[in-house]
Amino acid sequence: MRLAPARPDEVTATRPGDDIVPGDPVVMDRGCSFDAPPEVVWPWLEQLGKGRAGWYLPIRVEQFLPPSRRAIRHVDDRWLGLEVGSVIPDYGGRHETFTVASIDPPHSLVHRSRRSHTDVTWSLTLTPEDGGTRLHLRLRLGPVKHRRLAEVAGGFFDALTVAGMVAGLRERLREEYRQRCGLAA
Structure with missing residues (x-):
């Protein structure tokens, strides 16, 4: 799996949403690369969420989950079109949600939430590479x-x-590429 801590330049860079959680927050940075342009990766990130496309996992892991808990394996237009203020159900409690704090397709998406007394942001930034x-x-x-x-x-x-999630997304992107090219899975 090609997930690693973010590169030093990524960690020091200011990201969308950094101003939402005040004070001295705990910050976790991760990074990965995909063999697809941002326009292809973007819809897969936009449709993430409980009760939506799900939270991607590789098929070898998802086979152990009940079918209702498995993420979809295609882009579904009904989960696209997020706007600032859109609410996305999340795991971690029946009433846990993320709210879209900012969105700039296909460059960045920032979710925010409050868990007990803690503010949370999750920023996803896509850069061509x-x-x-x-x-x-x-x-x-x-x-x-x-x-x-x-x-x-x-x-x-x-x-x-x-x-x-990254392994599951990478798998789905490969499947999408094969379908587009008419190759067998």
Whole structure:
């Protein structure tokens, strides 16, 4: 899997949504590259979410989930067209949601949420790179009562979920490319 901590220049760069969580937040940066242009990757990111396209995982993992919990394997127009203020259901509790804080297709999408007493932003930034796309994901949490716990345990959980999502997205992008080219899966 080609998910890694973000490159140093990505970590120091200002990202959309950085101004939403005040103070000294816990920040988790991840990065990955795809062999598809931002315009192809974008709709897959826009349709993410519980009760929408799902949260992508590779098929070898999804086979262990009930069919109702598996993410779709195609772009579905009904989940596109997000706007600032759009609400997206999320896991972590029956009433947990993300709200779109900013959107600039096909460059950036920022989700925000409040979990208990902590503000959360999740920024996804797409940049063209060598004929493909570099995706930078930044999760910001604040205020955080137990900072070290959030950095270690939260960082592990974030890395695990993002790695699964990236692997599932990469698999779907390959399937889409094969279909477009008329190749067998």
